[in-house]
Amino acid sequence: MSLDGQIFATKIRTTDSDSLITRYYRGVWEASRHLTPAASASFAPEFSYPKLTDAWEEYFAVAGAxxxxxxxxxxxxxxxxxxxxxPGTRTTKTTASLLMVARAVQHIKRTGESILLFTPSSGNKAIALRDAVARALELKLTTPDKLRIVTLTPAATLYKFRRNILTESDGLRFLNPILVYPGPDAGDVKRIGKAFAEAAAANTSERVWYSLDIANxxxxxxxxxxxxxxxxxxxxxxxxxxxxxxxxxxxxxxxxxxxxxxxxxxxxxxxxxxxxxxxxxxxxxxxxxxxxxxxxxxxxxxxxxxxxxxxxxxxxxxxxxxxxxxxxxxxxxxxxxxxxxxxxxxxxxxxxxxxxxxxxxxxxxxxxxxxxxxxxxxxxxxxxxxxxxxxxxxxxxxxxxxxxxxxxxxxxxxxxxxxGSGMYFAEPGQTPDRSQVTEVRSPEDIAKAVL
Known part of the structure; x- marks a missing residue:
């Protein structure tokens, strides 16, 4: 092995896993070391990740390449x-979403606080975060009362969402709503979403994590x-x-x-x-x-x-x-x-x-x-x-x-x-129906649906 290879294996590569996260877990820590959440963010968990266990390796397993x-x-x-x-997301946002939810779980375990993860998105970030939260709940890495995910997307991109435990369970669907915006300018989801997140931070006991910071x-x-x-x-x-x-x-x-x-x-x-x-x-x-x-x-x-x-x-x-x-x-x-x-x-x-x-x-x-x-x-x-x-x-x-x-x-x-960014086919049978989503037009509508 070359000197570079030895350094790489020691400093970057952790295991021989097929998961990008597990394989390069040391690299994830190194890449995180000099990053801090955006100064404008009211809340974001620190860049700290759980110790790798069988359960966490199973959770990270879908981050392939x-x-x-x-x-x-x-x-x-x-x-x-x-x-x-x-297969649950078909998007590059899987890796980031898994790491973000892992950070949230670490914060919850360290502080006992509850986290509301909120993201406006065209679709890809939203479905990846929902999939990551669902995986964490299924593997019992956290509980529904401690971590939930709320997404706001243009109504036109609902076709990207996939059914999972967050849509098929009445209780989890209530806690983790899919919000869709029917307005003509899809970019308004960011404007409306940011206004909601800023107001919600002062009106709920949960920590509201507005997750669009590029550092994530x-x-x-x-x-x-x-x-x-x-x-x-x-x-x-x-x-x-x-x-x-x-x-x-x-x-x-x-x-x-x-x-x-x-x-x-x-x-x-x-x-x-x-x-x-x-x-x-x-x-x-x-x-x-x-x-x-x-x-x-x-x-x-x-x-x-x-x-x-x-x-x-x-x-x-x-x-x-x-x-x-x-x-x-x-x-x-x-x-x-x-x-x-x-x-x-x-x-x-x-x-x-x-x-x-x-x-x-x-x-x-x-x-x-x-x-x-x-x-x-x-x-x-x-x-x-x-x-x-x-x-x-x-x-x-x-x-x-x-x-x-x-x-x-x-x-x-x-x-x-x-x-590759994402690859979706028209699969109506896997997409949530309109009865499983909530239409919103303003920050106030989001607050009613979420808080």
Missing amino acids: SLSPLGSYSGCDMVLLDLMKN YKVADACRAFYEHEFGDVRSGHRLLHAHAVSSAYGLLGYQHGINTMSALGISHPQPGYLLIQHLATSDMVRHYLKEKTGAEPQLNWKLNNAEDIYEQRDSLHFPQATWSVQENLEPTFYTHNPPTAPEMTSLISKHGGSAVVVSLLECLQRYGTVRHHFNRSDRPLPADPRQLAEWSLVMGLTGVLNSVDRGLARGFEGVILH
Whole structure:
């Protein structure tokens, strides 16, 4: 074993478990060491985790990962970093949610206080936290009176939720409600949710944990870098581009935190570049990067092609060349406007290389056959009929990669690692019905449903 390998095994890797958390439990502690909850947060448990036992290892078991080759495109080798192994969530948010609930349980055991975990979300964070709480209750790591989870999501993304003990038990459903917001602007769930959380902190004996602080996710996403270091192609001088379909780029920022954590321990890991992929409805991170790069907001001269009833532009290679709508909401998972993470991500791209690109539904459909061909090489095959997809983030991601290669935006990189966000199919039988959710429109509505 090389010196780096010895240091890695000693400082980062804990066991040979298939779970990212259990395998890199030492790394989780190291990644947590210099993080503190956001100063604005009224409450957040400290970054302290339970001692690994059989029960905790079973709880963490669903935080799996794999690196699946997707083949080559125009001489660029592509690999999927698959963090969607948990069948109860199918999202990368599983790892962070398991660690957050573990921290909550530690706080409860240390203080005796009860915690109300609250998150507004487009869907993925919400279902992952609900799954983590359900797992903790099923394994008797805590009790329903001490820990509960309340989620607020746009009504349009209810299809992502899955039935579990929190929906099927009347008592647990009452304590752990699924709240949905029917308003026209999905991003309002954050505004309404934050107002509720601030008011609730003074009106309940429970500790209210408003869980959107990026530090909660950076720790978990650092495990992406640990996993790549152990199992990926990390040859010196072999430049990789890490691509991700994003709303706020928590995953890529957490991955960089993992690289920084290893560097602080003397573990050398090649620094990749980054490729941000977004859609037209929320392209703020791409626009921030381009404005910092050029000094001006990107100006697009969309022209209607009457023969095909589509809009086209050739002013920027970073935006769709064709779309049915110039404000298209391709994937409601990505709903954040003006994310505070944009400057940090722009800085990383400027420093380490990479780019940013926006894709349209039309481009995704035009590329679908090619995208499906590449994903069928992995253990994430796509359906022949794209109408069966209930989330487009994977297709968006690979479409953005292919467009970037074709347009010369990925020059200087020998390969691409695509971070998978989530993969859902339309499965009505597994989705909670409307009688199991509560519709809310204001902070006061949330308070009535929760307190």
